Amino acid sequence: MLAHTARPGRPEEILSTPALTAGLRQVERRLRRLSTSSRLPLVNRAAGRITGAGGKRLRPALTLATALALGGRIDRRTVSAAACVELVHTGSLVHDDLMDNAAERRGVRTVNAELGDAGALLVGDFMLARAGLAALSSVSRAVAETLAAAVVELAEGQFQETAALFDAGRTPEDALCSVRRKTASLFRASCVVAHPQGRAMAEYGERFGVMFQILDDLLxxxxxxxxxxxxxxxxxRQGVYSFPLLTAVERDCADLRPFLGRRLTEDEIAIVLARLRNSSMVEDTIEHCRGLAADALAVLPVVADPEAAAVLYGLPPAYLGRAESLLVR
Structure with missing residues (x-):
C-alpha cells in the first residue's frame, strides 16, 4: 500500500480536486438526462426535481476516485457508472421518504408530498429500473449485475430495519447487519463498478459505508x-434502534430498557437523549468508527494517482471529523 497521510479537512474540501470536480460535473449532466428520460412528463418532473436538488454526491465521487486509483480514467463509461450509482441512491431515498411520510428532502418537497404514496412508489421504481437499464446499455452487464445485487441488499437491509421497529430484543449485531445491507452495499458497489478490477476496492467501500451510517445514527x-x-x-420516534443506542443500552444504559418497545412521548425522547449524551455512547461509538476508518484505509490497494489517494485516504477521517464537530458532549 502506498504510504499516505490523510489531509485533515471537511469532506467537501477532500472532494474538491480538479479531476473529481470536472468529473462530477459530467456525472451531474448524465444524471439529469437519465432521471428525465421517461416518456411521461410528470415522471420526468418528479425525478428531475429530486435529483436536481443536490446532495453530497459521495457515492459517484467514490466511483470516480476508484477509477483513478486503479489506473483508469474518468471517461464516458466511468461517468455513466457513477451516474447510475447516484440514481439508485436517489431512487432509494424516494422510497425512504415514502416509508417515513417525510414532507421535505434537500430543501424541496418530497415526491410523496407532491404525488401521493402511489406516485412516489412508482417514481422510485422508475429511477431504480432506469439506473439498471443505463448500466446495462452504457457500461457493461457486469456493472448492471453489481448494481442489481446492491439494490437487492439495500431492500433486504431496509426490510430488516422495518421489521425490527420498536423491537426491544434487537441487538447491536442485528443493527450492523442491516447497516451493511441498506447502506454499505451501495458504497461497496460504487467502488466495484468503477473499473474492471474494482472488486479490489470492495472492502474499502463496505467499511467506509458502515462507518458513514453509524456516524449518521450517532448524530x-x-x-x-x-x-x-x-x-x-x-x-x-420511529422505533429505529440503531447500533449506538443498542450498544449503549448493553454497556451502561440498561436503565433505558423500559423506554424500548413502545412509542415515546416527546418528553420521554428528551429524557432518553439526555441520558445517552451523559453516557459513554459518544466516545464508544467514535472509537468504533475510528477502527472502521483505519480498517478501510488498511485494505486500500496501491494508489499511485495523487488525487485519488487524497480522496480515498482523506474521506474516512474527514467524515469522522465532521461528525465530531456536530456532536453535543
Missing part, C-alpha cells in the same frame, strides 16, 4: 436540530 442521538438542520431523535 441523530447526540446532536441538535440547529446543528443538523433537521430534528434530532427521529430514530427514537
Amino acid at each position: 441523530d442521538l447526540a446532536s441538535t436540530a440547529e446543528l443538523l438542520g433537521k430534528p434530532a431523535g427521529n430514530d427514537l
Whole structure:
C-alpha cells in the first residue's frame, strides 16, 4: 500500500480536486438526462426535481476516485457508472421518504408530498429500473449485475430495519447487519463498478459505508436540530434502534430498557437523549468508527494517482471529523 497521510479537512474540501470536480460535473449532466428520460412528463418532473436538488454526491465521487486509483480514467463509461450509482441512491431515498411520510428532502418537497404514496412508489421504481437499464446499455452487464445485487441488499437491509421497529430484543449485531445491507452495499458497489478490477476496492467501500451510517445514527442521538438542520431523535420516534443506542443500552444504559418497545412521548425522547449524551455512547461509538476508518484505509490497494489517494485516504477521517464537530458532549 502506498504510504499516505490523510489531509485533515471537511469532506467537501477532500472532494474538491480538479479531476473529481470536472468529473462530477459530467456525472451531474448524465444524471439529469437519465432521471428525465421517461416518456411521461410528470415522471420526468418528479425525478428531475429530486435529483436536481443536490446532495453530497459521495457515492459517484467514490466511483470516480476508484477509477483513478486503479489506473483508469474518468471517461464516458466511468461517468455513466457513477451516474447510475447516484440514481439508485436517489431512487432509494424516494422510497425512504415514502416509508417515513417525510414532507421535505434537500430543501424541496418530497415526491410523496407532491404525488401521493402511489406516485412516489412508482417514481422510485422508475429511477431504480432506469439506473439498471443505463448500466446495462452504457457500461457493461457486469456493472448492471453489481448494481442489481446492491439494490437487492439495500431492500433486504431496509426490510430488516422495518421489521425490527420498536423491537426491544434487537441487538447491536442485528443493527450492523442491516447497516451493511441498506447502506454499505451501495458504497461497496460504487467502488466495484468503477473499473474492471474494482472488486479490489470492495472492502474499502463496505467499511467506509458502515462507518458513514453509524456516524449518521450517532448524530441523530447526540446532536441538535440547529446543528443538523433537521430534528434530532427521529430514530427514537420511529422505533429505529440503531447500533449506538443498542450498544449503549448493553454497556451502561440498561436503565433505558423500559423506554424500548413502545412509542415515546416527546418528553420521554428528551429524557432518553439526555441520558445517552451523559453516557459513554459518544466516545464508544467514535472509537468504533475510528477502527472502521483505519480498517478501510488498511485494505486500500496501491494508489499511485495523487488525487485519488487524497480522496480515498482523506474521506474516512474527514467524515469522522465532521461528525465530531456536530456532536453535543
